[in-house]
Amino acid sequence: MAAPFTAEQQRRFDEEMEKILARFPEDRKRAAVLPALHLVQDMLGWIPEEAMVEVARKCETTPEQVREVATFYVMYFLEPKGKHVIDVCTNISCSLRGAEKLLAHLQEKLGVELGETTADGLFTLREFECMGACGNAPVLQVDSRFHMDMTLEKADRLIESLRAQAAEKK
Amino acid sequence: MAHRILTQNWFKPGYNTIEGYKKEGGFSSLRRVLAMKPDEVIEAVKVSNLRGRGGAGFPTGLKWSFVPKDSPKPKYLCVNADESEPGTYKDRVLMEQDPFSLMEGIAIASWALGVHTAYIYIRGEFLEQAEILQKAIADCYAEGIFGKSILDSGHRLDVYVHRGAGAYICGEETGLLNSLEGGKGWPRLKPPFPAVSGLFGCPTVVNNVETIATLPTIFRIGPKEYASLGAEKSGGTRLVCVSGHVNKPGVYEIPMNLTFWDLIHDEKWCGGIPGGRKVKAVIPGGSSAPVLTAEELHVAAEYEALKVKDNMAGSGAVIVMDETTCMVRAAWRISKFYAEESCGQCTPCREGTPWMERILRKIEEGHGEPKDLELLVSVARAIAPYPPIGLGTTICALGDAAAVPVQAFVMKFRHEFEQHIREHRCPFPHPFGQLAEEVVRQ
Numbered sequence: 323m324a325a326p327f328t329a330e331q332q333r334r335f336d337e338e339m340e341k342i343l344a345r346f347p348e349d350r351k352r353a354a355v356l357p358a359l360h361l362v363q364d365m366l367g368w369i370p371e372e373a374m375v376e377v378a379r380k381c382e383t384t385p386e387q388v389r390e391v392a393t394f395y396v397m398y399f400l401e402p403k404g405k406h407v408i409d410v411c412t413n414i415s416c417s418l419r420g421a422e423k424l425l426a427h428l429q430e431k432l433g434v435e436l437g438e439t440t441a442d443g444l445f446t447l448r449e450f451e452c453m454g455a456c457g458n459a460p461v462l463q464v465d466s467r468f469h470m471d472m473t474l475e476k477a478d479r480l481i482e483s484l485r486a487q488a489a490e491k492k
Numbered sequence: 493m494a495h496r497i498l499t500q501n502w503f504k505p506g507y508n509t510i511e512g513y514k515k516e517g518g519f520s521s522l523r524r525v526l527a528m529k530p531d532e533v534i535e536a537v538k539v540s541n542l543r544g545r546g547g548a549g550f551p552t553g554l555k556w557s558f559v560p561k562d563s564p565k566p567k568y569l570c571v572n573a574d575e576s577e578p579g580t581y582k583d584r585v586l587m588e589q590d591p592f593s594l595m596e597g598i599a600i601a602s603w604a605l606g607v608h609t610a611y612i613y614i615r616g617e618f619l620e621q622a623e624i625l626q627k628a629i630a631d632c633y634a635e636g637i638f639g640k641s642i643l644d645s646g647h648r649l650d651v652y653v654h655r656g657a658g659a660y661i662c663g664e665e666t667g668l669l670n671s672l673e674g675g676k677g678w679p680r681l682k683p684p685f686p687a688v689s690g691l692f693g694c695p696t697v698v699n700n701v702e703t704i705a706t707l708p709t710i711f712r713i714g715p716k717e718y719a720s721l722g723a724e725k726s727g728g729t730r731l732v733c734v735s736g737h738v739n740k741p742g743v744y745e746i747p748m749n750l751t752f753w754d755l756i757h758d759e760k761w762c763g764g765i766p767g768g769r770k771v772k773a774v775i776p777g778g779s780s781a782p783v784l785t786a787e788e789l790h791v792a793a794e795y796e797a798l799k800v801k802d803n804m805a806g807s808g809a810v811i812v813m814d815e816t817t818c819m820v821r822a823a824w825r826i827s828k829f830y831a832e833e834s835c836g837q838c839t840p841c842r843e844g845t846p847w848m849e850r851i852l853r854k855i856e857e858g859h860g861e862p863k864d865l866e867l868l869v870s871v872a873r874a875i876a877p878y879p880p881i882g883l884g885t886t887i888c889a890l891g892d893a894a895a896v897p898v899q900a901f902v903m904k905f906r907h908e909f910e911q912h913i914r915e916h917r918c919p920f921p922h923p924f925g926q927l928a929e930e931v932v933r934q
C-alpha cells in the first residue's frame with residue numbers, strides 16, 4: 323500500500339497526533355480516532371484507505387474499526403471532493419425562510435445535482451441538516467464556515483468571489 | 493430587569509475575552525466555590541433548582557448526587573455542545589458571546605464532582621466555535637484557572653475540546669460517550685447511567701453547555717435567590733432560541749412565567765409575525781417536541797407548565813409557523829430528519845422513521861389515500877405512543893423524538909392531512925409559508 327502522506331505531511335501528522343493522544347488515558351488511544359480523521363482530512367482534503375491504516379496504527383485499533391467510524395459520520399469524505407464544500411441547511415427553520423429556493427438556485431447556478439462536484443472541481447454541493455444557526459436562516463456553510471441570513475443575491479456573490487479567488491491562484 | 497442574569501453582558505465589546513470577563517467580575521464565583529466543600533456545592537446546586545438545559549430538564553444537583561463518592565476510578569465531566577436538535581442554536585451563541593462563563597462553570601463543576609478531566613464535545617460543524625473554545629481554554633490555563641492547581645486550590649483540572657463529525661445522535665449522552673471513545677455514536681442501554689459508568693467505564697456527568705454556563709450566575713447571586721426567580725420546580729431564567737416566522741428571531745433570556753404567546757408577539761421579544769400574519773403553530777422545544785396550536789400558546793415556557801400539557805420545554809428551540817404554512821410539509825421535513833439520523837440499532841426506530849417519512853411525503857405530494865393516515869399513526873405509535881411523552885420502545889429517546897411530533901401534527905391538524913388526501917394535492921401555494929418566498933429574494 324502506498325504511503326498516504328508526503329514526508330512533510332507525515333511529520334505534521336506525527337506531531338499533531340502526539341498532542342491529540344495526550345488528551346486521553348494511555349490505554350484509551352482509540353479515543354483519538356475522530357480527531358485523527360479530522361486531521362487527515364484537513365491535510366489531504368479527504369480520507370483515503372491508506373490514511374485509515376495510519377490512523378489505526380496510531381490509535382492502536384484496527385483499520386476496519388477506523389473505517390466503520392469514518393463511514394458513520396457525514397463530515398468525513400471517503401473520496402476526493404471539490405475544493406470548497408457548500409452545505410445548505412434545509413431543515414425546518416431554514417425551510418420556513420426559503421432554504422429550498424436557495425438550494426435549487428445554487429444547484430442551477432453550479433449545474434450539479436446534490437452531492438456532486440462541479441466539473442472544474444471547485445465546488446461540492448450538499449443538502450444538510452440543521453446547523454445550529456436557525457435564527458439567521460437560511461444558512462449555509464462553506465468549508466464549515468457559516469454564511470447566515472442568505473439571499474439568492476448573496477449566494478451569487480459568494481460563488482463569484484470564490485471563483486475569483488481560485489482564478490487568481492492559478 | 494430580573495430576567496437578565498445570564499445574558500446581561502452579551503454583545504458588549506470585549507466581554508468574550510478573558511480580560512473583559514474579569515472586568516465584569518468573572519471567576520469570583522469560582523473563588524467562592526473553592527472555599528466551600530464539594531458536597532456543599534452540590535447541595536447549593538440542588539437548592540438553586542437548576543434544571544438541565546439539554547432537553548430532558550433533569551435537575552442538575554440531583555444528577556450530580558448520583559456520582560459515587562468512593563469510586564477509585566477517575567471521574568469525568570463531558571459538556572454537551574453537540575447542539576444538533578433542529579431549531580436549536582442557543583449554545584452556539586452562548587459559546588460565541590460568553591465562552592468564559594462556560595469555562596468558569598466547568599471549573600466549578602469539576603470541584604464539586606472531583607473531576608480532573610473535562611471534555612467539551614462540540615459538533616463538528618461548529619469549527620469557528622471550537623476555535624473560540626480552544627482560545628478560551630488556553631487563556632484559562634495561562635491565568636491558572638485550569639491546570640495543575642486551579643486558583644492555587646491544589647485541585648488539578650485539564651479541559652479539552654473534542655470535535656464531533658456530523659451525527660445528531662452524538663448529542664444523546666451515551667451516543668456522545670461512545671463517540672468520544674472513538675466509535676460510532678450508538679447510544680447505550682441504560683442503566684448503567686453515565687453517573688455510575690460513563691466515559692471509559694468511569695463515573696461521568698454529561699451536562700449541556702447552558703447548564704454549565706449558568707453555574708457562575710447561581711453562585712454570584714446565591715442559589716436561593718436563583719431559585720426564587722424561577723417557577724416552583726425550575727429555578728432561574730432560561731434561554732430560548734426563536735426561529736421561523738417572527739419579526740425578530742434570536743436567543744432570548746426569558747423568565748419562567750413568560751407565555752409563548754407573549755414571547756412571539758410582544759415588542760420586547762420577537763415582535764410578532766412578518767406581514768401582520770397570524771401564527772398557526774409553534775414547536776415549543778425543538779423538533780422533538782409536540783406542536784402547539786395558536787390557541788395553546790398561552791402556556792408558560794417552563795418545564796412543569798408544559799409537562800401538564802403533555803408537552804416539553806426540550807432544548808429551548810421555539811419554531812414559529814404562520815397561517816400560510818402547510819402542516820403536512822412541516823411534519824414531513826421534520827420526519828425526514830429523524831429518518832436520516834436514526835442510528836439503526838433498534839428495529840422500531842430504524843424501520844419506522846423512514847416509513848413515516850415516506851407516508852408523509854406521499855400525502856404532501858398529493859398521492860395519499862385515506863388509509864395512510866391510520867397507517868402513519870400506527871407506525872408512530874409502535875415507536876412511542878403519544879400522549880403522554882416518554883413511553884418509547886427504543887434504546888434512546890430519538891425514537892420518541894421522531895414519533896411524538898408526527899402524532900401531534902396529525903392529532904392537532906388532522907383536517908389539513910385530510911384535505912391533502914381528499915384534493916390529491918397540497919392546498920398551500922407556498923408550503924413553507926409566504927415568508928419563505930420573501931426572505932431569499934430580499
Ligand SMILES: Cc1cc2nc3c(=O)[nH]c(=O)nc-3n(C[C@H](O)[C@H](O)[C@H](O)COP(=O)(O)O)c2cc1C
Nearest residue numbers: 544545546572574575576663664665699700703889
Ligand atoms: C437524540 C438526542 C439528541 C440530543 N442532543 C443533545 C444536544 O445536542 N445537546 C444537549 O445538551 N443534549 C442533547 N440531548 C440530551 C442529552 O442526552 C442529555 O440529556 C443532556 O446533555 C444532559 O444535560 P443536562 O442535564 O444539562 O440537560 C439529546 C438527547 C437525544 C435523545
Ligand code: SF4
Nearest residue numbers: 835837838841886888
Ligand atoms: S432509538 Fe433510534 S437512534 Fe436511538 S438507539 Fe434506537 S435506533 Fe438508534
Ligand code: FES
Nearest residue numbers: 411416452453456
Ligand atoms: S434549521 Fe437550518 S440551521 Fe437550524
